[in-house]
Amino acid sequence: MRFNNVSLPELIEIVPLDKPVRAEITVPGSKSITNRALILAALSEGETELRGALWSDDTQVMVEGLRALGFEARVESDPLEACNRTITIRGLGGAIPQGGTLDAPLDLFVGNAGTAARFLTALTCLGRGIYRIHGVTRMHERPQEALFDALRELGYCIDSVNDKLPATIHGSGPKPGATCCVSIAESSQFASALLLGARVGGWRINVVGENAEESPYVAMTSQLMDGFPKRGGEFQIEPDASSASYFWAAGCIAPGGSWNPPRRLSAGGQSVTGRRLPGKQRETDLEKDFAAHSRVEVVHWPESRWQIDGQFPKFIDLTRKGRLVSRNRHLGDSILTLIALAPLTSEVMRFVDLGRLRVQECERVVALRTELTKCGAKVLEEGDTLTIYPSQLHGAEIETYHDHRMAMCFATLGLRVPGIKIRKPACVKKTFPNFFQKLAAPPPHGLGAAVRNARTGERLGMDELFAE
Structure with missing residues (x-):
């Protein structure tokens, strides 16, 4: 999805989704x-x-x-x-x-x-x-x-x-x-x-x-x-599991979403369970139930097990009591996605072994704590552990620190929390230049979210959402 592009604005606002979404998203290669x-x-x-x-x-x-x-x-x-x-x-x-x-x-x-x-x-x-x-x-x-x-x-x-x-x-x-x-x-x-x-x-x-x-x-x-x-x-080259994590997460936090992981898609629309994805439902009650729930699928989910973040679907259920997620043992960069969404849950979440995040594109542990706190989250940093408490979140201007993952994590949070504004969003070009186009494209190939110029309030067109 590419157009004659103009630059992304320096400050954009993500408008929360207001209805269930059914989408089948492709993500770029690893x-x-x-x-x-x-x-x-x-x-x-x-x-x-x-x-x-x-x-x-x-x-x-x-x-x-x-x-x-x-x-x-x-x-x-x-x-x-x-x-x-x-x-x-x-x-x-x-x-x-x-x-x-x-x-x-x-x-x-x-x-x-x-x-x-x-x-x-x-x-x-x-x-x-x-x-x-x-x-x-x-x-x-x-x-x-x-x-x-x-x-x-x-x-x-x-x-x-x-x-x-x-x-x-x-x-x-x-x-x-x-x-x-x-x-x-x-x-x-x-x-x-x-x-x-x-x-x-x-x-x-x-x-x-x-x-x-x-x-x-x-x-x-x-x-x-x-x-x-x-x-x-x-x-x-198989798709990038870290990049796919934002869309798994979007399906969970959208209206009618669930913390239970959605099915993965492989070639031809066949789910990994071997059952076909829901199609035309003949019974009226099933049609209503289908329309009332969000489900965001990631097409061609990596099956090689080469990518540690391929395990992300196992950890997306943040409602489990006493949930602890380790950057050592469980996930790679997709742990940032879980950290950004953790305040939305009803349970205290602990993310441990985060030391590696401090020497990546930015000092990610401090950055996550700082930006979540701006949004009203209660976050405790102790050594290389972040403990995040259920919180009432509000909008804020998010500093990305020129870090693509920070921009995409908080943009995902903005699909649920009103008033999330992302500074210098073009940093996503490091790994996912058309990320904001995927958010904005109409279903089934996008989420249908509105992305605005935060300075003018104008909704951005698809040609304005590619990061270069």
Whole structure:
């Protein structure tokens, strides 16, 4: 769903849904899988076609990085999803085509994309030349030391004044038999970066600092590598479970919604239970019941179990007494969706093991507490735990901190709470540029919500809701 676009306003207001909604929503491809697949395609032999690949800030940065390194990348539109692309990468069997010199390093800009920053750092070590990797200010604040230390242990030279970006990488090719240890205490992306390059680099990697919070992402990388074509071919990227969480949540909080999880859709409209979704009901009472309840389905829900956030439907029922959700054991980024909705429930909710959220796109623990408190929520922060109490919420201007997840979580809350206004909503372009179009499009392909320019009160058209 793409039009001749104008910029999103600096401040928008989400108007709560006022009637039940029945929708079947498609969401863009997984960012985590797309950026891993791009690296694997570059290291493969021949052309690899990635279908359903996410096309957003983070993946565009990765594609541009590969092009800067000399790889051929062809990008074609996807007729089924505006924020997806078919991306074809011509791999050279492990060779990195280009590199710079000491006087003129090859420059790679990674924005605020953690996967691009970490994965390209390891990839450029396999090249023959000098590379400078840098990003936006927030990316320069995010941790890199564990990755740099592991690469140095393998025998590579990494120059950085504080073991963060910007950094200069001295590529010196594969180092068969070299061994390193890498900690995933701060991020699994360090281990994933090394694993993605290990087949070509000949490295042996020992993952240390056991961190259950991050190990599912390491497992994703290993499983993806096992199933990826090594000599060209096709690879399908599955939808992003974190992005899908907002629409599962919307179905719960819309009029006539329920905290019981909705069915998932796979290809052809078949639910995973094997029963067809409700269609035309012959009995009048069933028709009335059907119309009175909201149900938002996510089409092609991920079935591979690669994404930890694929478990989100198991945790959406926030009415269970004594509910505790862990960022270590249960969910990844979709835990933010649950945190944002927790004040709407009748039970006290505890979210634990949130330390990883502090070093992502923003300091998310503080950001969530601050913005929920603005809305009238009672939130207690103790260490890396947030305890959230049932609260009467009201509208507020939400600061997004340039964080796509903050914008989307609170926009979802705005489907229920009047007066939620989102500052700088275009930050969703990092992973989900047409998110607000999905909110506003009429059912069944959207939720039919009104999104207004908060300064003028005017309802925004579809052409104004794409984030660029």
